[in-house]
Amino acid sequence: xxxxxxxxxxxxxxxxxxxxxxxxxxxxxxxxxxxxxxxxxxxxxxxxxxxxxxxxxxxxxxxxxxxxxxxxxxxxxxxxxxxxxxxxxxxxxxxxxxxxxxxxxxxxxxxxxxxxxxxxxxxxxxxxxxxxxxxxxxxxxxxxxxxxxxxxxxxxxxxxxxxxxxxxxxxxxxxxxxxxxxxxxxxxxxxxxxxxxxxxxxxxxxxxxxxxxxxxxxxxxxxxxxxxxxxxxxxxxxxxxxxxxxxxxxxxxxxxxxxxxxxxxxxxxxxxxxxxxxxxxxxxxxxxxxxxxxxxxxxxxxxxxxxxxxxxxxxxxxxxxxxxxxxxxxxxxxxxxxxxxxxxxxxxxxxxxxxxxxxxxxxxxxxxxxxxxxxxxxxx
Numbered sequence: 001x002x003x004x005x006x007x008x009x010x011x012x013x014x015x016x017x018x019x020x021x022x023x024x025x026x027x028x029x030x031x032x033x034x035x036x037x038x039x040x041x042x043x044x045x046x047x048x049x050x051x052x053x054x055x056x057x058x059x060x061x062x063x064x065x066x067x068x069x070x071x072x073x074x075x076x077x078x079x080x081x082x083x084x085x086x087x088x089x090x091x092x093x094x095x096x097x098x099x100x101x102x103x104x105x106x107x108x109x110x111x112x113x114x115x116x117x118x119x120x121x122x123x124x125x126x127x128x129x130x131x132x133x134x135x136x137x138x139x140x141x142x143x144x145x146x147x148x149x150x151x152x153x154x155x156x157x158x159x160x161x162x163x164x165x166x167x168x169x170x171x172x173x174x175x176x177x178x179x180x181x182x183x184x185x186x187x188x189x190x191x192x193x194x195x196x197x198x199x200x201x202x203x204x205x206x207x208x209x210x211x212x213x214x215x216x217x218x219x220x221x222x223x224x225x226x227x228x229x230x231x232x233x234x235x236x237x238x239x240x241x242x243x244x245x246x247x248x249x250x251x252x253x254x255x256x257x258x259x260x261x262x263x264x265x266x267x268x269x270x271x272x273x274x275x276x277x278x279x280x281x282x283x284x285x286x287x288x289x290x291x292x293x294x295x296x297x298x299x300x301x302x303x304x305x306x307x308x309x310x311x312x313x314x315x316x317x318x319x320x321x322x323x324x325x326x327x328x329x330x331x332x333x334x335x336x337x338x339x340x341x342x343x344x345x346x347x348x349x350x351x352x353x354x355x356x357x358x359x360x361x362x363x364x365x366x367x368x369x370x371x372x373x374x375x376x377x378x379x380x
Contacts, residue, residue: 002026002027002028002029002373003025003026003027003028003032004025004026004027004043004044004373005023005024005025005026005039005041005042005043005044006023006024006025006026006043006044006046006051006340007022007023007024007038007039007043007044007045007046008023008038008045008046008047008048009021009022009023009024009046009048009049009050009051010048010049010050010051010353011024011034011050011051011052011330012050012051012052012053012312012316012330012353013034013329013330013331014329014330014331015313015317015329016309016313017052017053017309017312017313017316017317017329017354019353019354020034020035020036021036021037022034022035022036022037022038022039023035023037023038023039023043024051024330025039026336026370026373027373028373029335029336029372029373029374030333030334030335030336030372030373031330031331031332031333031334031335031336032332033332034330034331034332046340047342047343048343049340049341049342049343049367050339050340050341050343050347050353050357050361050365051330051338051339051340051341052312052316052330052338052339052341052357053316053317053327053329053330053337053338053339054112054113054114054115054316054327054337054338054339054369055111055112055113055114055285055315055316055339056113056114056115056116056117056272056315056316056319056320056323056325057108057113057115057116057117057273057274057275057283057285058116058117058222058245058272058273058274058319058322059117059119059224059245059247059272059274059275059276060116060117060118060119060274060275060276060278060283061080061118061119061121061276061277061278061279062101062104062105062116062118062130062278062283063090063093063097063100063101063120063121063122063126063129063130063278064086064089064090064277064278064279064280065100065101065103065104065278065279066089066090066093066096066097066100066279067085067086067089067090067279068278068279069279070085070086070089070279070280071253071254071277071279071280075254075255076195076196076254076255076256077196079254079277079279079280080165080254080277082165082169086277086279087121089279090121090122097129097133098129098132098133099133101129101130101133101134102133102135104278104283105133105134105135105138105140106135107282107283107284108138108283108284109137109138109369109378110363110366110378111283111284111285111286111363111366112285112286112339112341112363112366112369113138113283113285114137114138114139114325114327114337114369114371115138115139115140115141115319115323115325116138116139116140116141116283117141117142117143117160117188117190117274117319117323118130118140118141118142118143118163119143119145119163119165119190119224120142120143120144120145120159120163121145121165122145122147123144123145123146123147123148123151123155124144124147124151124154124155124158126144126145127142127144127155127158127159128158130142131158131159137369137371137376139325139326141160141188141323142159142160143159143160143161143162143163143188143190144156144158144159144161144162144163145162145163145164145165145169146162146178149170149174149177149178152178152181153181156181156182156185156187159187160187160188161182161185161187161188161189161190161221162178162182162187162188162189162190163190163191163224164178164189164190164191164192165192166191166192166193166199167191167193167203167211167214167215175218176218179218179219179220183219188221188322188323189218189219189220189221190220190221190222190223190224190245191215191218191220191223191224192223192224192225193211193212193214193215193223193224193225193226193229194210194211194212194225194226194227194228194229194233195224195225195226195227195228195251195256196227196228196256196257197228197256197257199211199228200228210229210230210232210233212226212229212230212233212236212237213233213236216236216237216240216242220242221242221322222242222243222244222245222272222322223237223242223243223244223245224244224245224247224274225244225245225246225247225251225259226244226246226259226260227251227256227257227258227259227260228257229244229260229264231263231267234260234263234264234267234269235267237269238267238268238269238270241270243269243270243271243272243318243322244259244264244269244270244271244272245271245272245273245274246259246261246264246271246272246273246274246292246314247259247273247274247275247276247288248261248288248291248292248295249275249276249280249281249287249288249291250275250276250277250280250281251276252291253280253281254277254280258295259295261292261295261296261311262295262296262299262300262303262307265296265307265310270318270321271314271318272314272315272318272319272322273285273288273289273292273311273314273315274288275287275288284363285315286361286362286363288315289311289312289315289357289358289361290358290359290360292311292358293308293311293355293358293359296311304352304355305352305353305354305355306354308352308354308355308357308358308359309354311358312354312357312358316329317329326372335372335373336370336372336373337370337371337372338369338370339366339368339369339370340366340367340368340369340370341357341361341365341366341367342365342366342367344364344365346360346361346362346365347360347361347365366378
């Protein structure tokens with residue numbers, strides 16, 4: 001029976017990512033023991049490196065990487081609106097799109113991400129492109145977007161659910177029909193809501209309701225952005241137990257605002273982290289955490305280690321309650337799937353582990369990725 005001991009490690013253990021300074025024992029692909037201090041048996045010295053769960057990037061548009069920096073000199077609607085520039089670029093893309101997607105997915109892997117949830121445009125054909133590009137061990141959770149209602153059932157058979165760009169992407173009755181069919185199929189439904197200030201204003205003007213309130217009527221699995229969600233919106237989401245996925249860097253770079261991460265955290269609302277549009281920023285969860293941390297600190301300089309812990313949980317733990325993924329938090333009996341971060345120059349002398357990792361860790365700290373107890377070779 002295969003058994004390995006990793007010692008002299010700093011582990012982020014369990015659902016709360018509690019710091020344990022000690023060792024990790026793996027047997028037959030599972031975590032047999034997590035202990036403090038030094039193990040009795042000799043082991044592999046991690047040299048005070050960090051052992052933590054892999055990242056889950058809960059919102060991506062990876063195909064948009066076909067037109068990087070497309071957003072320069074443009075507003076958010078001009079880039080990603082219904083007739084935005086990104087759709088023209090996607091329409092021009094040929095077979096090179098599959099190769100480009102594989103490159104982006106490999107980049108996610110090298111930065112410690114083992115799963116992502118992608119809003120894939122282009123109907124059934126768009127879903128097939130990402131399926132061809134998806135490579136082991138990164139798990140692509142694909143939310144398709146029907147080009148027309150008649151292809152909805154075929155789309156649902158082919159992917160993990162539906163990701164709606166807005167509440168006005170189809171007519172009101174069509175949106176409700178889509179939501180109903182997604183629920184009947186037992187698939188994921190998600191929608192962009194309250195991404196821009198203008199969208200919120202227009203929603204109130206047309207319906208007397210916020211975009212978040214309208215989104216909740218569809219009973220989604222989660223909502224995306226909610227950059228302009230009010231405190232009342234956040235309370236409604238909390239009551240309905242519907243999490244938000246925040247994408248702070250893309251929101252900022254597209255000029256639509258900064259999401260209410262700290263307000264959501266303090267309200268007790270569950271949330272996750274995504275990198276959004278790959279034309280705007282790389283799908284790097286380290287960068288997303290660092291930027292989100294800066295946004296929180298800007299809002300309140302009293303933000304500290306506990307808030308950093310919650311931010312890490314949003315990137316590693318909270319998505320596990322949404323998606324059916326083949327790993328769990330670091331705990332005894334769980335699959336031995338985890339990251340090992342080396343204690344490079346940027347991670348020396350941390351006074352607070354959670355805040356230090358959120359603010360300082362980088363993709364080049366990823367020393368190893370273990371999947372079911374086996375080290376995955378990252379390659380070049």
